[in-house]
Amino acid sequence: MAVVPEYEYQDLLHTDSIRILQLQPSKTHHGDLHIELIEVKLGEFLEYEAISYVWGEPITRNLDTALRGLRSENVVRNLWTDAVCINQMSMDEKAQQIPLMGGIYKFANCVLAWLG
Numbered sequence: 838m839a840v841v842p843e844y845e846y847q848d849l850l851h852t853d854s855i856r857i858l859q860l861q862p863s864k865t866h867h868g869d870l871h872i873e874l875i876e877v878k879l880g881e882f883l884e885y886e887a888i889s890y891v892w893g894e895p896i897t898r899n900l901d902t903a904l905r906g907l908r909s910e911n912v913v914r915n916l917w918t919d920a921v922c923i924n925q926m927s928m929d930e931k932a933q934q935i936p937l938m939g940g941i942y943k944f945a946n947c948v949l950a951w952l953g
Contacts, residue, residue, distance in 0.1 A: 844874075846924040852933060853879045855941055856922040860904055860914040870904055874922070879937055880944050885915040887942050890951035903951040917941055 849856070854876050861871040890903045900920055907914060919938070924930045942948055 846927070846930075847876075849876060849930065849933075851878060853937070855879050855917065855934070855937060857882055857885050858916045858918060858921050860908055860916055862909045862911050862913060864910050866905055866908075870901065870908070872904075872921075879940050882915070882944075884946055885917055887945035887948045888916055888918040888951055889948055890918070899951075906951065907949065917945065 855878075856874045857877055859873040859875060861873070863869075863871075888903060888907070890899055897920075900918065903918075904916075907916070919934075923934045
């Protein structure tokens, strides 16, 4: 797994905004992961899948495995996962986003359970 520079989160513009992870396609399982984060208002972005996965040590390894397993060969996949879509270093953002999680799962096209 390649070393990735720390991502600098931008503050969300609205109290009902969430980030969606856009997972770029790859023809190979072991190719680098390429993602973009976009901000949308909860309930207005029509198509995304929420991922529920096992948090373990290290979190990034489990999420890396999940994203590689879920990545498409030819289409962008829109996903929501708390470890990436919520700035885990910001207590203010976590306090604002955690109450939205019921709606995040409710508005998802489906919820994917990744067990490893």
